Amino acid sequence: MSQKKLKFNSKTIHGGQKPDKAYGAVMPPIYQTSTFAQTTPGGHQGFEYSRSGNPTRSALENSLASIESGNYGLAFGSGLAAMDAVIKLLSPGDEVISTNDLYGGSYRIFKQIFEKYGIVFHFVGMQNVAEIEKKINTKTRLIWVETPTNPMMNIIDIKAVSKLAQKHNVLLAVDNTFATPYLQRPLEMGADIVMHSATKYLGGHSDVVLGALVVKDKELADQLYFIQNASGAVCGPMDSFLVLRGIKTLHVRMQRHCENGRAIAEYLQNHPKIEKVYWPGLESHPNHAVAKEQMNDFGGMISFIPKGASYNDAIKIVENLNVFTLAESLGGVESLAGHPASMTHASIPKEEREKSGVVDSLIRLSVGIEDASDLIEDLEQAIG
Numbered sequence: 001m002s003q004k005k006l007k008f009n010s011k012t013i014h015g016g017q018k019p020d021k022a023y024g025a026v027m028p029p030i031y032q033t034s035t036f037a038q039t040t041p042g043g044h045q046g047f048e049y050s051r052s053g054n055p056t057r058s059a060l061e062n063s064l065a066s067i068e069s070g071n072y073g074l075a076f077g078s079g080l081a082a083m084d085a086v087i088k089l090l091s092p093g094d095e096v097i098s099t100n101d102l103y104g105g106s107y108r109i110f111k112q113i114f115e116k117y118g119i120v121f122h123f124v125g126m127q128n129v130a131e132i133e134k135k136i137n138t139k140t141r142l143i144w145v146e147t148p149t150n151p152m153m154n155i156i157d158i159k160a161v162s163k164l165a166q167k168h169n170v171l172l173a174v175d176n177t178f179a180t181p182y183l184q185r186p187l188e189m190g191a192d193i194v195m196h197s198a199t200k201y202l203g204g205h206s207d208v209v210l211g212a213l214v215v216k217d218k219e220l221a222d223q224l225y226f227i228q229n230a231s232g233a234v235c236g237p238m239d240s241f242l243v244l245r246g247i248k249t250l251h252v253r254m255q256r257h258c259e260n261g262r263a264i265a266e267y268l269q270n271h272p273k274i275e276k277v278y279w280p281g282l283e284s285h286p287n288h289a290v291a292k293e294q295m296n297d298f299g300g301m302i303s304f305i306p307k308g309a310s311y312n313d314a315i316k317i318v319e320n321l322n323v324f325t326l327a328e329s330l331g332g333v334e335s336l337a338g339h340p341a342s343m344t345h346a347s348i349p350k351e352e353r354e355k356s357g358v359v360d361s362l363i364r365l366s367v368g369i370e371d372a373s374d375l376i377e378d379l380e381q382a383i384g
């Protein structure tokens with residue numbers, strides 16, 4: 001059967017993969033080498049230097065392309081290194097329209113690195129697509145979408161934004177870290193670039209930092225490959241192997257993340273001491289209809305606000321958790337809890353973050369794949 005015809009749950013295991021040529025190893029070996037012997041200058045077997053290409057990284061890149069329904073995958077040393085490569089497609093004077101509620105590190109690279117080089121960023125609430133169109137002008141080159149957003153779980157209508165991007169001949173990139181291709185595949189909805197912090201669900205075991213891009217178009221892939229090689233922010237063979245291994249169980253892990261996510265979102269929603277719960281699977285979520293349309297399920301990321309809580313009350317709750325670990329990051333098999341105002345979003349000025357709802361008492365959970373009743377019991381004792 002052609003690999004393109006495989007269903008998603010088979011692509012995670014087989015997509016883009018062939019047994020290794022040397023000994024038929026079923027898992028691609030970790031080619032821990034910086035360089036490759038040549039028989040004559042230029043006489044090599046497809047790889048010459050591991051920044052330009054490495055067989056383990058290529059195996060991962062092929063898998064990434066397959067699971068995201070793209071044609072080309074590119075793997076980087078981190079999610080931010082992957083984003084860095086996308087922005088390097090642009091020139092001084094070019095403009096980018098981005099989600100106003102996005103990962104703090106994404107905001108920081110836009111504002112504190114690329115603004116210095118003359119690239120202009122606009123941050124808008126993209127739940128209303130008309131807000132994006134208001135900012136489009138002749139200098140707009142890229143729309144940057146994150147959905148669900150981090151940490152407010154807003155949902156942006158990828159198909160509607162992609163129609164707008166095509167109408168104005170602007171590239172559309174989607175950070176698919178929270179959803180993963182198990183839940184939504186932006187390239188199938190008209191996006192040009194999918195980006196991942198593969199550190200999260202794709203790796204899935206909190207043991208690696210890695211970033212990825214996937215595209216369909218050859219010319220765009222060539223430009224990004226040029227940047228990947230010329231700037232050099234590649235990932236190593238061992239890290240490539242770990243993410244490749246993680247992807248093989250993505251579908252089963254995601255299924256449990258979603259089930260546990262629902263159990264915890266419903267528990268929090270019915271808790272008398274909880275003011276607000278942000279999870280796109282709840283009917284009360286303002287973008288639930290769009291989420292239902294574009295996602296296969298709703299994931300394991302949840303944010304909530306305890307009633308009448310201060311900055312310190314929220315910190316006390318996350319400190320009191322025992323099964324949830326207080327830590328940055330998300331998407332691993334273990335449940336994590338975080339306090340965005342002092343952790344992931346501390347690099348965004350207070351007025352800016354509060355405008356998008358990231359208040360001092362907001363708590364974010366990355367719900368893992370443990371027994372849901374243990375997680376609920378843990379929350380119960382911490383909320384008090």
Ligand SMILES: Cc1ncc(COP(=O)(O)O)c(C=O)c1O
Pocket residue numbers: 078079080081103105106146150175177178196197198199209210211329
């Ligand atoms: C949504 C999102 N995008 C990008 C990144 C950056 O990825 P990395 O930490 O792998 O550089 C993160 C990291 O938390 C993230 O949550």
